Amino acid sequence: MPELPEVETVARSLAPVVGRRIVAAEFRSTRVLRGGDPRSMAQRLRGRRIAGIERYGKFILMGLEGGGYLLIHLGMTGRLLLEGPAAKHTHAILTLDRGVLLYDDSRQFGCFQLSEEFPARLRQLGPEPLEVRFEDFARALRRRNTRIKALLLNQAFVRGIGNIYADETLFRAGIHPLARASRLGGGRARRLFDAMVAVLTEAIAAGGSSISDYVDARGRKGFFQFSHRVYQRTGGPCLTCGTPIRRLLVAARSSHFCPRCQKR
DNA sequence: ATCGGTACCTGCACGC
DNA sequence: TGCGTGCAGGTACCGA
Numbered sequence: 460m461p462e463l464p465e466v467e468t469v470a471r472s473l474a475p476v477v478g479r480r481i482v483a484a485e486f487r488s489t490r491v492l493r494g495g496d497p498r499s500m501a502q503r504l505r506g507r508r509i510a511g512i513e514r515y516g517k518f519i520l521m522g523l524e525g526g527g528y529l530l531i532h533l534g535m536t537g538r539l540l541l542e543g544p545a546a547k548h549t550h551a552i553l554t555l556d557r558g559v560l561l562y563d564d565s566r567q568f569g570c571f572q573l574s575e576e577f578p579a580r581l582r583q584l585g586p587e588p589l590e591v592r593f594e595d596f597a598r599a600l601r602r603r604n605t606r607i608k609a610l611l612l613n614q615a616f617v618r619g620i621g622n623i624y625a626d627e628t629l630f631r632a633g634i635h636p637l638a639r640a641s642r643l644g645g646g647r648a649r650r651l652f653d654a655m656v657a658v659l660t661e662a663i664a665a666g667g668s669s670i671s672d673y674v675d676a677r678g679r680k681g682f683f684q685f686s687h688r689v690y691q692r693t694g695g696p697c698l699t700c701g702t703p704i705r706r707l708l709v710a711a712r713s714s715h716f717c718p719r720c721q722k723r
Numbered sequence: 724a725t726c727g728g729t730a731c732c733t734g735c736a737c738g739c
Numbered sequence: 740t741g742c743g744t745g746c747a748g749g750t751a752c753c754g755a
Contacts, residue, residue: 461748490732517749535749536733548733566732568749605726614750621748670748671735691747711728713746 461517461533463588463619464662465673465681469539470514472675476541479555480508486571488550491564493530493572500573504529504553515581516618530578534568541676560676584618588655591617597648600640607643607651608636609710620655623668623690626715628655630689635723636707636714661686689715 461469484504486497495503508524519539521529531539536548540561545552551562551571562571572578586595596617603610610616611625620628629636631654634647643651667673667681670691674680688698693706697717705718 465748532749534732535747537749564732565734566747566749568732570750603725609726623748668748673748710726 461537461667461673462621462624463514463517463659464624464665464683465667466514466517466519466533466619467663468667468675468681469533470512470519472541472677472679473512473519473539473560475558476509476555476560477512478509479557481505481553482556483552483554485552485554486550487552488567490567491550491562491570493570495573500571503527503573509555516584516587516614517621518581520578520581527573527575528578530570530572530574530581531562532570534564534566534570536566536672537562537564537569538672538674539676540674540678542678565672584614585616586618588617588619589659593649593652596652597645600643600648600651603640605640606636606709607634607638607640608712608714610640611655612710612712617655619659622712622714623670623687624655624658624662626690627658627687630654630716630721631658633720633722635721636709636716638723689717691715 481504484501486492486500489497492500509521510524511522513520517532519531540563541558543559543561545561546563548565549561549563553560608625611620632650634651662683665681665683668683669680670684689704692704693715695704697704697720700719702717702719704715706713706715
């Protein structure tokens with residue numbers, strides 16, 4: 460489900476839990492737990508107050524009062540919900556002193572990780588795409604010989620971009636998904652950077668893209684899917700030139716692009 | 724050190 | 740209606 464704009468929307472919609480105390484925690488699946496069993500994690504969470512919610516790329520970091528962190532990744536189908544009832548794929552239930560927070564994830568690709576220190580995996584991530592300076596972005600591009608689509612998906616390069624926003628960014632920049640990163644000269648690097656910032660900013664303003672089941676913590680859908688120009692539009696006319704949108708595989712992920720507007 | 728491919732899981736849309 | 744296939748917003752891990 461969730462890339463940077465969706466996770467940002469979820470994180471903002473979780474504002475009501477900040478300051479609340481976790482009175483009980485229940486984990487019904489071990490698959491989504493990283494480094495802990497259901498009982499010990501529940502025990503360690505009980506009684507702790509939620510001090511803050513932050514987003515790091517596609518991760519949601521819940522800071523706990525007195526130190527400690529609950530790190531959450533939504534995978535493909537993870538949802539955090541402020542209202543029940545628990546359903547078939549509800550894997551975690553945090554009962555708060557006021558309200559509840561449920562985690563639902565049909566494919567179970569998401570994860571929960573509880574740590575007393577700042578999670579090491581967050582340090583492996585690249586910069587936020589909405590914070591990185593163009594000069595640093597362009598310099599990093601020059602050092603990579605890989606295909607630009609794969610590089611945008613690489614969380615160590617920039618954090619938070621997934622398949623939708625990689626394709627939409629490349630279309631707006633007029634860059635072919637198979638173009639080599641190191642071959643993007645100053646002009647194309649600039650267009651790529653500007654397109655990335657514009658797409659992500661617009662998508663956040665739209666509350667993200669609801670392709671099938673994505674909703675924020677209050678159950679609200681996003682509407683950026685109506686602004687997609689290439690993603691999942693294979694065969695449809697390019698909105699700029701009318702050429703049919705094509706699909707190919709890059710790094711084992713579907714890539715949608717206009718063969719006329721996006722030259723190699 | 725970087726890659727491309729595969730595995731992990733469930734659900735859905737599609738063609739037969 | 741049922742069944743097989745391919746596809747889906749994610750990352751991790753393997754061998755080359």
